[in-house]
Amino acid sequence: MRHLLSTGDLSRDEATLILDTAAELAQVGDRSVKKLPTLRGRTVVNLFYEDSTRTRTSFELAAKRLSADVINFSAKGSSVSKGESLKDTALTLQAMGADAVVIRHSASGAAHRLANWVDGSVLNAGDGTHEHPTQALLDAYTMRDRLGRLEGLRVAVVGDILHSRVARSNVLLLTTLGAHVTLVAPPTLLPVSVNTWPCEVSYDLDEVLPKSDVVMMLRVQAERMRDSFFPSVREYSRNYGLDGERLGRMPAEAIVMHPGPMVRGMEISAEVADSPRCTVTEQVANGVSLRMAVLYLLLGGS
Amino acid sequence: MPESTGPHLIRGARPLGGDPVDLLFADGRIAAIGPDLEAPEGAQVVDATGLIALPGLVDLHTHLREPGREDAETVASGSRSAAMGGYTSVHAMANTEPVADTAGVVEQVWRLGREAGYCDVRPVGAVTVGLAGQQLAEIGAMADSAARVRVFSDDGICVWDALLMRRALEYVKAFDGVIAQHAQEPRLTEGAQMNEGCVSDRLGLPGWPAVAEEAIIARDCLLAQHVGSRLHVCHVSTKGSVDIIRWAKERGCDVTAEVTPHHLLLTDELVESYDPIYKVNPPLRTAEDVQALREGLADGTIDIVATDHAPHPKEAKETEWSTAAMGMVGLETALAVVQQTMVDTGLLTWAQVADRMSTAPARIGRVGGHGRELAVGEPANVVLYDPEAPVGVDGEAMATKSSNTPFRGLTLPGQVRATFLRGAPTVLEGKIN
Numbered sequence A: 001m002r003h004l005l006s007t008g009d010l011s012r013d014e015a016t017l018i019l020d021t022a023a024e025l026a027q028v029g030d031r032s033v034k035k036l037p038t039l040r041g042r043t044v045v046n047l048f049y050e051d052s053t054r055t056r057t058s059f060e061l062a063a064k065r066l067s068a069d070v071i072n073f074s075a076k077g078s079s080v081s082k083g084e085s086l087k088d089t090a091l092t093l094q095a096m097g098a099d100a101v102v103i104r105h106s107a108s109g110a111a112h113r114l115a116n117w118v119d120g121s122v123l124n125a126g127d128g129t130h131e132h133p134t135q136a137l138l139d140a141y142t143m144r145d146r147l148g149r150l151e152g153l154r155v156a157v158v159g160d161i162l163h164s165r166v167a168r169s170n171v172l173l174l175t176t177l178g179a180h181v182t183l184v185a186p187p188t189l190l191p192v193s194v195n196t197w198p199c200e201v202s203y204d205l206d207e208v209l210p211k212s213d214v215v216m217m218l219r220v221q222a223e224r225m226r227d228s229f230f231p232s233v234r235e236y237s238r239n240y241g242l243d244g245e246r247l248g249r250m251p252a253e254a255i256v257m258h259p260g261p262m263v264r265g266m267e268i269s270a271e272v273a274d275s276p277r278c279t280v281t282e283q284v285a286n287g288v289s290l291r292m293a294v295l296y297l298l299l300g301g302s
Numbered sequence B: 001m002p003e004s005t006g007p008h009l010i011r012g013a014r015p016l017g018g019d020p021v022d023l024l025f026a027d028g029r030i031a032a033i034g035p036d037l038e039a040p041e042g043a044q045v046v047d048a049t050g051l052i053a054l055p056g057l058v059d060l061h062t063h064l065r066e067p068g069r070e071d072a073e074t075v076a077s078g079s080r081s082a083a084m085g086g087y088t089s090v091h092a093m094a095n096t097e098p099v100a101d102t103a104g105v106v107e108q109v110w111r112l113g114r115e116a117g118y119c120d121v122r123p124v125g126a127v128t129v130g131l132a133g134q135q136l137a138e139i140g141a142m143a144d145s146a147a148r149v150r151v152f153s154d155d156g157i158c159v160w161d162a163l164l165m166r167r168a169l170e171y172v173k174a175f176d177g178v179i180a181q182h183a184q185e186p187r188l189t190e191g192a193q194m195n196e197g198c199v200s201d202r203l204g205l206p207g208w209p210a211v212a213e214e215a216i217i218a219r220d221c222l223l224a225q226h227v228g229s230r231l232h233v234c235h236v237s238t239k240g241s242v243d244i245i246r247w248a249k250e251r252g253c254d255v256t257a258e259v260t261p262h263h264l265l266l267t268d269e270l271v272e273s274y275d276p277i278y279k280v281n282p283p284l285r286t287a288e289d290v291q292a293l294r295e296g297l298a299d300g301t302i303d304i305v306a307t308d309h310a311p312h313p314k315e316a317k318e319t320e321w322s323t324a325a326m327g328m329v330g331l332e333t334a335l336a337v338v339q340q341t342m343v344d345t346g347l348l349t350w351a352q353v354a355d356r357m358s359t360a361p362a363r364i365g366r367v368g369g370h371g372r373e374l375a376v377g378e379p380a381n382v383v384l385y386d387p388e389a390p391v392g393v394d395g396e397a398m399a400t401k402s403s404n405t406p407f408r409g410l411t412l413p414g415q416v417r418a419t420f421l422r423g424a425p426t427v428l429e430g431k432i433n
Helices: A012-030 A053-065 A086-095 A110-117 A133-147 A165-176 A205-211 A222-227 A233-240 A244-248 A280-298 B075-084 B103-116 B139-144 B162-175 B198-203 B210-227 B239-251 B261-265 B268-273 B287-298 B334-343 B350-365
Strands: A043-048 A069-074 A100-105 A121-127 A154-158 A180-184 A200-202 A214-217 A255-257 B008-015 B021-026 B029-034 B044-047 B052-055 B057-062 B087-092 B120-123 B178-181 B231-233 B255-259 B382-386 B415-421 B424-428
Touching: A012 A053, A012 A133, A012 A165, A012 A280, A043 A053, A043 A086, A053 A069, A053 A100, A053 A121, A053 A133, A053 A280, A086 A100, A086 A110, A100 A110, A110 A121, A121 A133, A121 A280, A133 A165, A133 A214, A133 A255, A133 A280, A154 A165, A154 A205, A165 A180, A180 A205, A200 A205, A205 A244, B008 B382, B052 B350, B057 B075, B057 B334, B057 B350, B075 B087, B075 B103, B075 B415, B075 B424, B087 B382, B087 B415, B103 B120, B103 B139, B139 B162, B162 B178, B162 B210, B178 B210, B198 B268, B210 B231, B210 B239, B210 B255, B239 B255, B239 B287, B255 B287, B255 B350, B261 B287, B261 B334, B287 B334, B334 B350
Parallel strands: A043 A069, A043 A100, A100 A121, A154 A180, A154 A214, A180 A200, A214 A255, B008 B044, B008 B052, B057 B087, B087 B120, B178 B231, B231 B255
Antiparallel strands: B008 B021, B021 B029, B052 B382, B382 B415, B415 B424
16 A cells, blocks of 8 residues: 555555554553654654644644654745646645645545655545545544444434535445445435445435444534535534434444534534533544654655 | 539548438539439539438537647637538637627637638637636627627636636527536646546546536536526546536426547556646546446437537647646548547447537537538538548648647548538548638
């Protein structure tokens, strides 16, 4: 594995290796000195064309815990804002000897394009509405950590599937790892060819909840509200929001996940968000271990 | 500009793929056709053994970019590229900078074409001022200009306002013009990046639904029939569009349609690479659409092949998919792609290729002196094509200023050996003359 561009590129064994490696590396976080010398002398560039403090910080922390040199390259205030193309930026990073480039970009496929132009490894940290592979991997890690397995797990992904790179990556990865995924959304927020995806589809959250081991809520992208994807926030919340009452209808062991940022009151109530069954903060913590694992494996670990 | 030359005797060419004969070009016309013709004094003899002779190709849909984007193409470089592809006449689309929406701009393009001399350049006039879709351009002035414009199009943008489209269709009847519509319902394609379907869902690129094209075609066919005018549909790309045009023709609507070579060969699966070389408007569609387009061209539902030659400088394509320019060059590869998709598959004869790529486009565009029969007395606008000379496509080696060919790296089955414009070779032995 040279790059991590899509969870669809991962075999079951590769994905499992990443999760197992993350589990080992998670112990580093429990030590007083949270650092390994593994990637000493290697350079990791965080190339962020979109603001994302949490993801960038998570990657930065992961690289630093492995002793890599980290360069944060933000589009704002850089040559990019002066009109430099992605290709020229890539060639600059190449000339600086970057061993890995972590890229977040608003354009689907930007990570794929970058991989054509640099010799180092490219990690897709979210490209447009395409994929966010490390998010899916940390989600899978969290599920396995909490519930002890992925094989046969019933996972409901709820909300704005159409615009969600997280949903795309999760469907591909969880299916590879033997889980059963059901997408739940109004038809307007589902991709047109969703019937060809390796998952179930439902428009009825109440029908799906009692049969789910995991309910993953997605953020509804408010900026798209004007496009009439649904009539009103109130109607959306009534049909697809997760509140305490609905939480009560889920199996007792079932967990609630959210990739963040959460919009409390619309897609998830404060009661659910603050419930011990909600794994949001664990997901964040697990993200560091998982990203350490990916960097370690891509940059020559074994 | 090609020098004017004396007579040319073409030895052993196969007109429309038929039996070999000799053709003598003199004084700009076909002077004789027959076996073993004697070369007149001073004649240049061209060995055309094994080559197919077709009437010079006519493209109803070319972007020459001049004025305004001479970094991508000029009238001279574009018409040289056309000659290399076997074309003797091209229609230059109106989306230049400034837009070709006045008599002044269309005359400028027309004169630049005459000065270059590689093929006849017929400007297309804009339907609306500035392609803005608000107000009719001075269509009559362009029709009356030296350029004698007969084809009007806002290509690149759909004339979406039904009333404006009706008025345009009605207005051009006064001078036997035609409205060439870029069928794209704008609201259904806001932000669209590629064909809407399984691949767009997988890639996370906003989809461009087939119905956005089909709905406009259906509307325009009904409008054209209602007002009794001629409608031409640009770059048809979906199976549903073919079905609608077939239905409209059966109803008696005076509609014609074109398909591009790239839509006859390529599918949206290629976008998996995220390489913007495959980004085009309308987008590459599915294998089922490609099959329907081929069948539609074969049975005459789709009347012609048009290139939609759309040159772009490198930097416009060496970027992220969503910011890349839409379009592909195609003049120099069109005939070979048509051979591969339509002739080698048994769907068209060479005589039918002559119709789809020369006779019919000349008729639709009201182009005099082109698309004529290969007969004594006709203008010697002729292409000699070798159907058994496979060639690897290399964008850098083309005559066009840009290199954005989607066929890069493919081997196409044949190549143009010579192009004659009124008896003068613009291309000889595969090279610009």
